[in-house]
Amino acid sequence: MPIFNGCSNRKLEVNLAGRRLKLLPSDLFQKGQDVDKADLQKNRLKEVTRISCLSNLTELNLSRNELVEFPKEISELQQLVRLYMNQNNIKSIPNNIFPSLKKLQFLKMSTNKLRQLPSDMNKCENLIYLNLSNNRLRDVQPLVGLGRLNELYVENNRLIELPQALFQTQNLEKFKANSNPLRKPPETICVGGLKDIQNYFEMLEVSSFTIRTIKTMFLGSSMAGKSTVCRSLRHGCPVEVAEDDRTVGIEIQQFLNTDGVRFLFWDFAGQEEYYFTHHVFITPQAFVILAVDLSKYDAECFREKVGFWINNIQLKVPNAVVLLLGTHVDCCSDEMEVHDKKRDIEERVNQMLFERKESLEQQRKNLEELEDPSLFYEQMCVIERLEEYKLQVLDLIAIDCKKPEDINRLLHYINGVVLDTDKFPFLEQTLPQCYKDVENAIQDHLDSGNIPQHGIVTQREILAHLIISHNELDLDKLRIILQYLHRTGIIMWYWDIPDLMDMVFVKPSFLISLFKAIVRHDLVSMLKEISRRDLKRVNSLEKHRDAWIEDFTNKATLSNVAIRILVHAELKRSGVDDEELIDEIVGTKKKAGNLIRLLQHFDVCLPTKESAQLNPRAPEFCPNRKWQPSSPDVCEPKGACLFPSFLQRDNLDVMQMWGQDNLEDITVQVYFLPEIPHGFFHRLVIRICSIYFTFWIGKEQCLYTSGNRRLLVREHTGKGDQFIEIRGKHSDMSTAADILKAWDMIKVIMMRLAQLTQQWRGLCQYVHSPCKHKGCKAYFEWADWQDWIVPDACEQFNMDPEDKMTCRNGHTRRTELLFPARSYADLKN
Missing domain, CATH: 3.80.10.10 (Ribonuclease Inhibitor)
Known part of the structure; x- marks a missing residue:
């Protein structure tokens, strides 16, 4: 009826x-x-x-x-x-x-x-x-x-x-x-x-002009030859790169080929420590060159050398074109070895792509065969969109970087690939002439010295320079052009971050050099090299330096004082001698620097207190009120920053505070297909900590509190399905109101998780609540759960507390412990 x-x-x-x-x-x-x-x-x-x-x-x-x-x-x-x-x-x-x-x-x-x-x-x-x-x-x-x-x-x-x-x-x-x-x-x-x-x-x-620009990203493991290839292509001949000169962070270069195509070369460092910042700079509509050292490749290392990168490219830019580039063929025994490794890599990559496609098709069929597939329509639509993405992986090209003919062969092949309109339909773009004129004017001001060589200039200053030569453009139009140049990677200007909106980096490579001052594989060595002179300048002693090293090694926290020393040294090496500008970037004893704000904005680090636990007595959680830290000194310059991606310790501290898992805990499991993206969990930790005060953070799990309630977030990345688990402590929920408040906490975490997921266009998620009966492997599948986390949430989760659900093995539990019930605000009304 x-x-x-x-x-x-x-x-x-x-x-x-x-x-x-x-x-x-x-x-x-x-x-x-x-x-x-x-x-x-x-x-x-x-x-x-x-x-x-x-x-x-x-x-x-x-x-x-x-x-x-x-x-x-x-x-x-x-x-x-x-x-x-x-x-x-x-x-x-x-x-x-x-x-x-x-x-x-x-x-x-x-x-x-x-x-x-x-x-x-x-x-x-x-x-x-x-x-x-x-x-x-x-x-x-x-x-x-x-x-x-x-x-x-x-x-x-x-x-x-x-x-x-x-x-x-x-x-x-x-x-x-x-x-x-x-x-x-x-x-x-x-x-x-x-x-x-x-x-x-x-x-x-x-007036207008046609431009053909392609962002080319060089990815691959450390010492795979990315920098050598990148620089050799730019110069048109072999350029050797010494091991001590290998890329730290990211290097940016430009190159114009004979067909008028401008290549923006982004050479990404291969050490794992840098992966966490790659998301800041990896963008769609790009050409990816994935370098593989054939001399060190065998079937056992496919996952590390190739599979890891293909998966992450597919998750981040699922429509990308990827060129497999085999390097160091001169170190292989003969041509047959090169041929066999080339074939093995291509076959395994094709198998990966096939399995990905097959997995999506099967998951869609599983949803279609459910009793009421209409409840899962959003998930089916996501799968269909993923099926439409076509990651194009080109056949592997093997080269000897020391041979001019191999560099020329590679360059000729790349030129042909980027001119293929089926692969790069967006290559040729129409722009107003003034866009190019403004870009050229910025470079002219750099060359003439009107803009310092480090390229850092205030918004007011750069607009003043440009308005003189382009008085036909008002300030709004000039700002729009600068924003376009930022999105294409020509300059960096974070106008959407209040503390940084007045600072423009017209040389992106310089900004990246600031990143790599503290996000690097050899950070401990850099800390050890801090001189006594630099320590005295900030009223610190060698024992402070030793404490910084110990805290970073054991707890992944880095003192704000140490950060200022490292970045200050990097600025000096780069020729910056403006002390006022240095203070603005690195901070002072009384004020945090802009670089830390930028790292926080990109979910790289989290403000914390130096050498102490964060306060577990956080204010009571309220869904409709912004959370404020109970300790205002957390964000002060005397504090420290936690870098979750550098965590090495186990989870014993977290588990000690959490206690034992209980079957009656509220448990939500968010599954990721094909896998959890690298760095996803640690970025989620940072985003959640902006809402709740953290009780403690481990490498694979962390504990949050709100009032007297505890919530555990745990990452599972072993063999088999990968998922993130959210658990609410059963002993903390003695009343119906406590249960509803726990769901409100989970709701905000899942909202942050959903927002973060949007940055990986090739990612698919499913949410389950496992059966609470001991030994039972059954689960309750969530319907289109995104409906629940939006403000005008669907009513499908508004369960009556007296309702019960039965798993496929016949075990029955109260629905409110398996799915979200009404909101706490509704309960009070």
Whole structure:
């Protein structure tokens, strides 16, 4: 039976959501013209015949069904104001639908399979909101003319060009087009927002030019020859790199080939200590060269030398093009050895890609075969999007870096690859001429000495330099151009970080040199080399230095004083002698430096107290109130920073404070496919610590408290499935209110986890609650759990505390201990 809610003037609201319907019930049509709103989401409808009988509908929700064709009868619902058609399998929309919907204001068509739009879509003259994200659209020209459109979303399609006329309306206020192979305007313009796009087209009318730029990232294990290849390609001949001159952090170089393609070479250091900062600089729409030392390769080390990198590339940039480059062939015994290793690597990589594809297909089928797959539609859509990504791994090329002919052969091959429009549809981009002029002007000011050689300048200063030579551009347009140059890696300017918005790094390599002053593989050695003179300058002794080394080795905490010394020394080596600028970057005894703020922003480190546990007596957690630390000196310059990625100790301290696991603990397990990304757990720890005070942090698990409640977050990365476990201590939950508060804590952690996951576009997640019966391996699978963590959470988790659930082995437990119940705020009301 449908649920009818009566309203004034005989208007009815029908709720048939989640009923597993394959056909609409006949009694729905008996109410006919009295029905005002119909909620038919989360069913199995493949068609909705007779829907036109509900001629007075103002709102219709057909999301999360199995529609393949857009129902033509909807054109007869002329009173319709809001229409939800998202998360179906609709491939096309016929003409003569939207001209009839004169009152339609809201249309959600996201997550379908649309390849094109009807030519008369712009006749829907009152449309205000339109979401077409996650489709297969190549053109949005039919939207031109929607004069009242206020919000438009077209992310994750196949758009190459956006029509200028679409942005000439005064009403459009919100627009997103991320994850498209855009050439005009480039995606790096679109991510800046609507104002950037409008200014782009305005400046484009004055003059334009075509640019072909490709960011090329050199990845691979330490000493694989990345720097040698990078520098040799740039110079066009072999360039030897001494072991002492190997990359620390990241090196950036530019190179223009004979076809006019500008390569931005980013040479990433291979030591594990640097992986944690790679996420800051690895971006989509890039060409990856993965170097493998063939002389040291064998089948046993495939995972370390190749598989690890392929997995992480696939997780971070799943549409990337990867060139496998075999190096050091001169150290191999003969050509047969090189041939055999080449074949082994290619076969194993292809097997990895096949298994990934097969695993996704199987997981999707498993969800489709569940009793009510509509509850898992969001997860199935994520899998389908992942299946559409095509990581292209090219055949391995083996070279001897010492031979000019091999360098030339590699260069010729790379030139051919990047000019392939199927592989790099975004290579050729159209930009206003002033973008190039501003970039050249910045370089001219560097060359002339108007900007210091270290490249650090205030926003006010650089704008003053540029306004003189480009007085036709106002300050807003110059800022937009600077933001574009930041996104392309030409400069670094973090205008979205309040403490850093006034500092511009026109030489990104210099900023990276600051990173590597403290995020490096040989940090302990650098600490040992701190001189007595440097120690005296900060009123420290050798025993302080010894304590810093001990704290970093045992607890991964580094004194803010030590950080200032190391960064100060790096600045001096780089030729910076402006003491005021040095203090601003590294901090003083009274004020934290900008570099630490930047590292915190990118989840690299966490402020803590020096040589002491963090205060376990954190304020009571409240979901609607921002958490404030109970010890204000935590963030003071005299404190220290915890670098979770450097943790080496075991988890004994954490387990001592947590105690034994209990079957009755609230337990949530978040599974990751294909695996947990490197550094994900430690970044999650940092993000959670910004909400809760940490009790203690270990290498693979950490404990949080809120009032008298404890929460354990634990990483499982052994053989088999990889997952992150969240446990709420059963003994801390004596009342129903305690249970609800524990779920509120878990909710915030999962929200942070979901936000972090968005940075890995090739990642898939599943959430389970294990059965609480001893020895039982059964579990309860969560439905689309993202619905629970958003502010207007779905009601599917609002369980009655008296409800019980039974696992497939017949064990029964209270639902509130398996799934989130109502929020604490609702309970108090």
